[in-house]
Amino acid sequence: MAASELKSAPLTRRSLHDELVEGMRDMIIDGKLKPGEKISERVLTEHFGVSRTPLRECLKALAAEGLVQLVPNRGAVVARITEEEIDELFPILGALEALAGELACARLGDADLQRLRTLHGRMLDHFHYGEEGPYRRINRQFHQTLFDIAGNASLSEMYRQLLGRIHLVRFLVDKRETDWQKAVDDHERIMDALDRRDGQRLAVILKQHLTETAADVSRQSLAPTTALAATK
Amino acid sequence: MAASELKSAPLTRRSLHDELVEGMRDMIIDGKLKPGEKISERVLTEHFGVSRTPLRECLKALAAEGLVQLVPNRGAVVARITEEEIDELFPILGALEALAGELACARLGDADLQRLRTLHGRMLDHFHYGEEGPYRRINRQFHQTLFDIAGNASLSEMYRQLLGRIHLVRFLVDKRETDWQKAVDDHERIMDALDRRDGQRLAVILKQHLTETAADVSRQSLAPTTALAATK
DNA sequence: CATACAAAAAGTGCATACATAATTCAATTA
DNA sequence: TAATTGAATTATGTATGCACTTTTTGTATG
Numbered sequence: 001m002a003a004s005e006l007k008s009a010p011l012t013r014r015s016l017h018d019e020l021v022e023g024m025r026d027m028i029i030d031g032k033l034k035p036g037e038k039i040s041e042r043v044l045t046e047h048f049g050v051s052r053t054p055l056r057e058c059l060k061a062l063a064a065e066g067l068v069q070l071v072p073n074r075g076a077v078v079a080r081i082t083e084e085e086i087d088e089l090f091p092i093l094g095a096l097e098a099l100a101g102e103l104a105c106a107r108l109g110d111a112d113l114q115r116l117r118t119l120h121g122r123m124l125d126h127f128h129y130g131e132e133g134p135y136r137r138i139n140r141q142f143h144q145t146l147f148d149i150a151g152n153a154s155l156s157e158m159y160r161q162l163l164g165r166i167h168l169v170r171f172l173v174d175k176r177e178t179d180w181q182k183a184v185d186d187h188e189r190i191m192d193a194l195d196r197r198d199g200q201r202l203a204v205i206l207k208q209h210l211t212e213t214a215a216d217v218s219r220q221s222l223a224p225t226t227a228l229a230a231t232k
Numbered sequence: 233m234a235a236s237e238l239k240s241a242p243l244t245r246r247s248l249h250d251e252l253v254e255g256m257r258d259m260i261i262d263g264k265l266k267p268g269e270k271i272s273e274r275v276l277t278e279h280f281g282v283s284r285t286p287l288r289e290c291l292k293a294l295a296a297e298g299l300v301q302l303v304p305n306r307g308a309v310v311a312r313i314t315e316e317e318i319d320e321l322f323p324i325l326g327a328l329e330a331l332a333g334e335l336a337c338a339r340l341g342d343a344d345l346q347r348l349r350t351l352h353g354r355m356l357d358h359f360h361y362g363e364e365g366p367y368r369r370i371n372r373q374f375h376q377t378l379f380d381i382a383g384n385a386s387l388s389e390m391y392r393q394l395l396g397r398i399h400l401v402r403f404l405v406d407k408r409e410t411d412w413q414k415a416v417d418d419h420e421r422i423m424d425a426l427d428r429r430d431g432q433r434l435a436v437i438l439k440q441h442l443t444e445t446a447a448d449v450s451r452q453s454l455a456p457t458t459a460l461a462a463t464k
Numbered sequence: 465c466a467t468a469c470a471a472a473a474a475g476t477g478c479a480t481a482c483a484t485a486a487t488t489c490a491a492t493t494a
Numbered sequence: 495t496a497a498t499t500g501a502a503t504t505a506t507g508t509a510t511g512c513a514c515t516t517t518t519t520g521t522a523t524g
Contacts, residue, residue: 014304015302015304015305015507016507016508017292017507017508018304040475041475041476042474042475050508050509051508051509051510052476052508052509052510053285053507053508053509053510054507054508054509056289056476056477057288057289057292058292060249060289060290060292060293060296061292061293061295061296062296063293064292064293064294064296064297065296070247072246072247072476072477073475073476073477073514073515073516074475074476074515074516074517075475075476085386088384088385088386088387089386091331091335091384091387092328092331092384092386092387092390094331095327095328095330095331096324096327098327099323099324099326099327103323152320152323152324153320154317154320154321154324155320155323155324158324158390247477247478248477248478249477249478272505273505273506274504274505282478282479283478283479283480284479284480284506285477285478285479285480286477286478286479288506288507304506304507305484305485305486305505305506305507306485306486306505306506307505307506465524466523466524467522467523467524468521468522468523468524469520469521469522469523470519470520470521470522471518471519471520471521472517472518472519472520473516473517473518473519474515474516474517474518475514475515475516475517476513476514476515476516477512477513477514477515478511478512478513478514479510479511479512479513480509480510480511480512481508481509481510481511482507482508482509482510483506483507483508483509484505484506484507484508485504485505485506485507486503486504486505486506487502487503487504487505488501488502488503488504489500489501489502489503490499490500490501490502491498491499491500491501492497492498492499492500493496493497493498493499494495494496494497494498
C-alpha cells in the first residue's frame with residue numbers, strides 16, 4: 001500500500017508473542033528447560049518481562065508444535081518424549097530424509113555437491129580426532145544442507161519441527177563409538193550416492209541410516225527417562 | 233457459566249481453548265471460513281460466545297498448524313495455499329503414505345485386509361455410479377484406515393495435519409473423470425499389493441498415486457486462487 | 465506416628481480493560 | 495472532481511483482574 005519505502009529497520013517489530021515462541025523454543029532445545037519440567041508462568045513472565053497473556057499464547061503454539069504439553073488446570077510442562085514416540089518419530093524422519101535426498105539429487109548442482117563434500121570432510125576429521133560435539137554440529141549442518149538443496153520449504157519446516165521434538169532425547173543419549181563408526185560408514189555411502197546423483201539409492205541409505213539411529217537411541221533411553229520424571 | 237454440575241459427563245471438561253481449536257478447524261475445513269478470508273475476532277467471539285483470550289490462543293495454535301496465517305497488527309486470515317505449497321506438500325504426503333503403507337503391510341492382519349477390501353469395494357461401486365462425493369468420503373476413510381493399521385500415532389497426526397492444509401484447495405479443484413479413472417486404477421494396484429503384503433511395492437504405488445494427484449490439482453488451481461483473494 | 469481433613473496459598477483459565485496501531489471517512493485543498 | 499490529510503473509529507496487542515481449581519500446609523484424630 002502506502003509508504004512501503006521502509007527506512008532502515010522498521011521490520012524488526014515482530015509481535016511479542018513471536019519472540020517468546022523463539023525464546024522458549026531455544027530454552028527447551030538448549031536444555032534450560034528439561035523434558036518433564038513444569039513450566040511456571042510466573043517465573044517465565046518475570047524472566048522475559050512480559051505479562052501472562054503473550055506467554056500463554058506462546059505456550060499454545062509450542063504445544064501445537066509438540067514441544068510443550070498442556071495439562072488442563074495444571075499448566076504446561078516441557079514435552080517428555082517416550083520410547084514409543086521415539087520409535088514412531090525416527091521412521092518418519094527417515095521418510096522425510098529419504099524424500100529430501102531424492103529431491104536434492106534431482107537438483108544437485110556442482111556447487112552443492114562441493115559444499116556437501118566439504119562438510120563431509122570436516123565430519124570425518126572430527127570423527128578421527130574424537131571430537132563428538134563438533135562432529136554432531138557439522139552432521140546437523142550436513143543434513144540441513146541436504147534439505148536446503150531439496151528446495152522444499154514445507155519439508156524443511158517439518159524436518160526442523162520433528163528434529164526439535166526428537167532432540168528432547170539428547171539429554172538421555174550417550175552414543176557409543178561403535179555406533180558412531182557405523183554412522184560414519186553410512187555417511188560415506190551417502191556421499192557416494194550423491195556423487196552418482198542416485199536419488200533412489202540415497203533415499204534408501206538415508207532411511208536405513210535413520211532406522212539404525214532409532215534403534216540406537218531407544219535402546220539406551222528407557223531407564224533415564226523414568227529417572228528424569230522423578231526429578232523435582 | 234455458573235452451574236457446572238456436570239454429573240453424567242465429568243470427563244468432558246476440556247479447556248475452552250481446546251474446543252475452540254476444534255470448532256475453528258472444522259469451520260475452516262468445512263469452508264465456512266474460506267482461504268484468504270479475514271478472521272474477525274469480534275465476530276468469532278460472538279459466534280462462539282467466548283472472550284477474546286481463548287480465541288486468540290486458539291488462533292496461535294491453528295497458526296502453528298498451518299491453517300491460519302497471522303499478520304502482525306492486522307490479525308489473522310485463513311491460510312491461503314499457493315501453487316508452490318501444493319507442489320511441496322503432495323510429495324511429503326506421498327512419502328508419509330508410502331511409510332504408512334509399508335508399516336501397515338508389516339502388521340496387516342486378515343481382519344484388516346478384509347476391512348480394506350470392503351472399503352475398496354464400496355469405492356468401486358460409488359465410482360461406477362458416478363457418485364463422487366461418497367467416493368471421496370470412502371477414499372479418505374480407506375487411507376485413514378491404512379494409517380490406523382500402520383499403528384504410528386505420530387504419523388497419523390502429521391497426516392491429518394497435512395491433509396487439513398491440503399484440503400484448503402478443495403474449493404478450487406474439480407476433478408475430471410479421466411483422472412478419477414486413473415485414481416481408481418491406482419487403488420486396484422494398491423489392493424493388489426496389500427493382498428500380497430508387499431510393503432515395498434505398496435510404498436511405491438502410494439507415492440506415485442500422490443504424485444499424480446499433485447499434478448492434477450496444481451494444474452487446475454492457479455486461476456481460482458487469485459480470484460478468491462479478491463472476494464470481499 | 466501416620467492419616468484425614470480443612471483452611472489457606474498458589475496457580476490456572478477466562479474475561480475485561482487499557483494502549484497502540486490500522487482503517488475509515490469526512491473535510492480541505494489543489 | 496480527485497487527491498490528501500487528519501481526526502474518529504475500529505481492531506489488534508498486551509496487561510490486569512476475578513473466579514475457580516489444584517496444591518500445600520497445619521491441625522486434629524485414630
